[in-house]
Amino acid sequence: MSDDIADHYRQIISALGEDPDREGLRDTPKRAAKAMQFLNAGYTQSLDNIINGAVFESQTDEMVLVKDIELYSMCEHHLLPFIGKCHIAYLPNGKVLGLSKFARIVDMYARRMQIQENLTRQIADAVQEVTQAKGVAVVIEARHLCMMMRGVEKQNSSMTSSVMLGGFRSNQATRHEFLMLIN
Numbered sequence: 732m733s734d735d736i737a738d739h740y741r742q743i744i745s746a747l748g749e750d751p752d753r754e755g756l757r758d759t760p761k762r763a764a765k766a767m768q769f770l771n772a773g774y775t776q777s778l779d780n781i782i783n784g785a786v787f788e789s790q791t792d793e794m795v796l797v798k799d800i801e802l803y804s805m806c807e808h809h810l811l812p813f814i815g816k817c818h819i820a821y822l823p824n825g826k827v828l829g830l831s832k833f834a835r836i837v838d839m840y841a842r843r844m845q846i847q848e849n850l851t852r853q854i855a856d857a858v859q860e861v862t863q864a865k866g867v868a869v870v871i872e873a874r875h876l877c878m879m880m881r882g883v884e885k886q887n888s889s890m891t892s893s894v895m896l897g898g899f900r901s902n903q904a905t906r907h908e909f910l911m912l913i914n
């Protein structure tokens with residue numbers, strides 16, 4: 732599989748007019764294949780294996796917020812990175828999720844070919860599924876290299892996407908508290 736991807740990179744390097752056999756590029760197809768596999772490792776994971784049972788009973792019913800989770804993903808249109816941060820809040824319903832698992836959920840979906848809106852939705856649905864929370868809110872703020880390095884070449888624009896479920900959708904005060912806390 733990795734060799735197959737490396738062969739394709741070798742062809743791409745040639746097609747772009749470079750010599751894949753020159754010293755600096757000799758191992759590049761292999762390295763690029765490895766990097767691409769890492770950046771798409773989310774396809775080999777599942778919610779069950781990353782959560783690993785780390786859901787704990789708790790009577791807390793106050794909002795829990797995990798802020799500023801860094802995020803690196805690849806846009807499915809250009810295969811160029813988008814980079815930003817993700818904020819996740821939920822209203823526990825008798826169970827809380829292990830703290831690191833929020834970052835693992837973000838990484839699992841970010842390490843796939845994505846658009847930001849779908850990534851936001853998938854993270855929210857996953858947190859809802861594993862916690863059975865009374866509400867889940869996810870906000871992603873990101874910059875897209877496909878807009879910065881090429882295309883319209885806008886360096887300072889960023890995109891914010893959000894998904895609000897349950898209490899964050901139906902209760903304006905809860906949503907407001909969340910938005911205040913992340914700003």
Ligand SMILES: Nc1nc2c(ncn2[C@@H]2O[C@H](COP(=O)(O)OP(=O)(O)OP(=O)(O)O)[C@@H](O)[C@H]2O)c(=O)[nH]1
Pocket residue numbers: 806807808845846847848875877878881882883
């Ligand atoms: N909504 C959304 N759009 C995205 C995302 N990532 C990339 N895009 C956009 O996807 C669109 C693809 O448009 P096309 O016209 O098919 O491709 P293109 O000719 O490369 O477009 P330009 O980027 O405008 O040069 C562009 O407008 C991108 O900015 C994302 O995460 N969400």
Ligand SMILES: [Zn+2]
Pocket residue numbers: 806807808809810811875877878
């Ligand atoms: Zn793009």
